[in-house]
Amino acid sequence: MLRTVPRRLLCGRGTSQAPFSARAWYQMLLKEGGSRKPSADSSGKFNILGPVGSLGRQDLVKLLEASVVHRDGVLVAITKPPGLPVIGKPGDVTLVSLLPDLSQKLGFSQDVQVIKAPGKESSGLVLLSDCPSTVQHFQEFYVRCRKRRHPAATYCAVTTRLPADSEGEIYTGLKLIYREDSELVVPVASPSRGSLQRKEVKNTLTRYKVLDSQDNCALVQLQPLTAFPYQLLVHLTLILSPVLGDHVYSSRVGTVLGEPFLLPAESTPPRTQVLDEALLRRLHLQQPHVHRLPLHLHLHQLLLPAASSSSSVLTAPLPPYFLQTLCLLGLSLPTKQTTQRHSKHLP
Template sequence: MAYAPDFLLDRLLYRDGLMLVIDKPAGLPVHGGPGGGDNLENYFDALRFGLPRLPALAHRLDRDTSGCLALGRHPKALRKLGKLFSDGRVEKTYWAVTKGVPEKLSGTIEAPLKKETRGSGWRVVIADDGQRAVTTYRTLAQKDGLAFIEAKPKTGRTHQIRVHLESLGAPILGDPQYGELSAAERAHPMMLHARRLVIPISKNKEPVVVEAPPPEAMAEMVRRLGGDV
């Protein structure tokens, strides 16, 4: 294991009887793939807090994306969270730093997405026969051909923000797959961060609002562009 067994305790953003929200580090997949390897679920034992079961993922973040990730603490809570996410009732806010500035500084991207197999791998493409995918965005700052963008996905498709922003001519710095980026630009940590979740977990209470600070490399880039961290 690449991290200390209890490292997620220092990355715990929110805890109640139903759920946890953690600040996922970039570079660590949320669960094991076909080839095995270290993943976030290997560290969930430290997050039991007295319950007999491990918490479980209520949604997903890409390996190279950092930020807010919600976990259900028991099966009933996990079912409730799963329905909130699938129904689009959880408000998700992402921050991205892109190469290129969208011609239209804010707007809505409606472009269906489809997973396409290529050789031994796959990627997501915009296709008429794909699944409905909608993202709203606004440019918060720009400088020297780079942009700091806030994106809110209204649907939860794989690689949605990455592909949608790339379609505007604004691929995310550090993205290992999408966009016309140089080797040096791909060598950055990917500048996509799950900044905020608003989760209406309880009917009789205000929604839970959780924010994760961006990784320092991204925070430094945002400050350089004149954005607020």
């Protein structure tokens, strides 16, 4: 069953400082096939499209080395660019495959391990440590957070439609299916007890809040209270507000005379996101170039266990392409945007 109900989100204080240059981070990301110049549109201004070609291993290591947002003893936090998977097949360029080189660059005596990271197409915070006991302590903390429905991660997303409610919860079953050698996530409105017990379906829950909106687009805060692949993307399609740059699940939201409706998930194949003409004009894009539009879903803040760091909440600044999109759409983060802080109720 899909449930979306209004809910007031609690906010608190506590953010870390980001010492690296976001502009340098994105300019490096936008190198085209080894070119030293970032991509630009016909007006000569930097656009929001991703690079045509992939960065090489050494460029990616340099990019990650420059993206440190926090370091405190054995704990280090970096911000990941969109499109870099955390794990993959042998021989694939992934975050994990780059960790030995990155560990050396950061001066660790042994390879760091991933504690927490966003999915492949998302950008945002990655927690790393070279201390196995620290890795275990943090991972157990995040498991306890999920069990107690305690939000530990806060994402920011740009959506191509404004949710009907300004804040609420999205609750539904999700399952993985396989179509043409690809893995897709589909909602299950009323999962049977057996499917849940066999773990074929998992009940999932996300809190959301609209932070700003303009002309039917929105900047949305998301707090997943469960963990499932692509949970946030699928949940946002269920409230007819797909994420900008979602080239897999946004096709499930159709329109008739400008009004959105939900298409059957299992029979709707992935495709490049189709944006309406008004939105394309605001973004200075043409539809044939939309396939290069990066996913506008960013792991913005993470809660830390008590006494594990000098900060209780870590923050990764929004990438420049994300900020440029906000500017083009007339959206902005609240001045004191922070995530929940539960220092008195940490699991």
